[in-house]
Amino acid sequence: MAGNLRTLEQVLKIATDAKLDPSDLAPVAQTLYFAGDLNPSRMKIMECDQSLLQYLQEGSTLTIRGDKSDTAVACTSDKTFELKAAETSNTLLLVPDCKTTKEFEDNSEPLSQKEVIGLAHEYFELRPCRPKLKRLKQLLEENRYDGPLYEDDDSHQGKKYTFTELLESVQASEGEIRDKLVKLQACNINGYWRLLSNDFDSSVLAQIIQLIDENSWTTDHVPTKETLDTLENLYPRNILQHCLDCYGDKKSMETDSGEEIVYSLSEDKVCRAFAEMLLKPAGKFNLSEFLESWQQSVPEGMKTTLYQLEGLALIDRTSRPEVIWHFPVIELPEEEVLRFDTLFQVRSKWTLDEIRPYIQDLVGGKSSVTALLQKYARSSTNKDGIKIYNAKRPART
Template sequence: MDRNLQQVNTILNLAKLTVSDIKKESHVLQFIPQILDSRQVKLLEVSKDILEYIDSGECLFIKGSDDAHVIICSNSKTFELKEAETSNSLLLMPSLTNGKLIEDTGSRTLKKQEVFGVYHTYYEMRLTKPKLQSLRIALAKYPYKGKNSEVTKEAVGLSFTELKSMIQASEEETINQLQEMPAVKVKGKWRLFDVSFLFGWVSYLDSILREKKLSLEEITSSDVEDWMGLYDTENVNAKCISLFMDVDESNLKWKSKAVSQLFALYLLPELRAFDSKDFFTAWQQSMPVGVMADEEHLNGVALVDYDSTPSLVKYLPEFELPEEVNERLDILFRNRAKWTLPSITPYVQPLTDNNLNVAALLTKHTRSSTINGVKYYSSKY
């Protein structure tokens, strides 16, 4: 039924409004007969930045699976999708003139406005830190053990396009993670380095340096690339350099923590636990010249249990723990009742996001205590 100005005035009166309280143009809502099914068409609330991003021609990508929460990504950021309810009715209309754009001149008019849908829920986008453990799990199925261990000439591994479709993260975040983790592209496919290969690579270079009676600081990246050219391909050697060396112009220096953690990962897995005295001796003796073993370098890779007899070094790499915070903390506190901040940080840092840093996460999920001036974190339950 079409409304007229008299009917609109009657409604204004019931609402205790006058004609002077409204614009000259009034919109009359009419619901179309074939109203949209709210289960098929969803509403998404976006920020001004995301709206500008979409208006620029860029896309948002929705990713999810049966065993993972649905997320939505831009090219560089990852967001959680959360359904929100509203007590008001949200009306879906093809176009609606903003009240500020309606000129307050001329005579009063009515404009028909069709309503295509009525909603009481919508989706919110909340910026989140992507869970990238699945990237390592996917690439671990294709370990790279060196060019001489390849059994086929065909490319093995996962292309970046395949990774983008299966990993719940933005393209930029996935690229950054691939650069940071021990992964390499071989024949156009991404692979995860085998720990034994990396251990062999560092040890082989160290043996060359010992033979030539040189330290790493005395050579250049070109020297390393030339010497290691027989060991493996150019891009593999370049990635190994980035993983284990700091390059300052022409000067090189071992990344002590990265090298120490690699050698710990190589020594521990078979036994899972190692007499601490024997471990520290073997660990230091295996190190390249110039790298000193430091117990703090084990944080995030292994823990030292001084309560056992004899004391043990236990294999506990961060990347093998679940990404759900309570599950991860449960495993950590079953292995050690009390943790200092430096020792637990590498295990919980990957679970933080823009709204929850390490301190806030530990405050929320753990109990703290101070012993002899040192703060410890323990299970809340």
């Protein structure tokens, strides 16, 4: 290394030869020397903003996720970033403890030797992106929970996944995966995250509602302990508790015997669940007949309204009779282009109120529903003065 180091006299001579004015130079000269293995593939450089830099400096981790066929993403504890390589025309040198003029101290030595420990011709850019959660539902669909009686039946059982295994397979942060598990109404059963089968979930909810009716309780005051104690001979307690969490809101009440935990069933969630029970196996359903059957199926005192079906079902008011059918947003592609292609294949023209529930989940960062529609659709006004949207280009087939 000694033969590679420059003296202060050599540095000043180089400055003079370059016709630099000594008064313009910093009080400290930093000379660079190369040592060790500088293979560019040995080290990677990543660009990050101030908030991400602080996150890493605090000791938090950044995890890269994706299979060989996936576009790589990097995840913090609660955010997902697209990870892409960007080339640079200049060679980047990695020099630890290299200082700017403002960082020099008054008593600094006039010459400082700095070792170059790495070089690169590209760096990784991190751009915030939506988590890729479609795979999460696909994995959980492999083995839905039908109840304890079917757990030993291997004829229809697929793989079950722990949370660690889901983290290894799904391109999203831990926080985003946990949030999605809640939205999917997934349940932790013996250490594995499972979706309840539609029939089993419906039967548990129906049994809770029947118990409410038998005891003349109101749906906004369902005693937790009494419900679990009464029905645990039919369903596991953790499943009953899960169902209450999915369709109700927990609250604490003071009674003469002390604090009591009760649930208030959500009218919108329960009505939506009963609508899906009716629509999912039915294909297209006569709208007026559906509305009548739907209202009759929900618990007494609850009122069904069409807004409860946003992102769950579509209505065709141009057909005679008018019809409704199951069309859940959760089944649509995550990619913006494919999402709009699918929507315009299903229906060539949409009003804002109709399409919003099917693109709202694509909104994030600086995007908005309006921005997405401007990008992928063209608007016009129909004869009734209502703005409608249709495909900006022919949909893919």
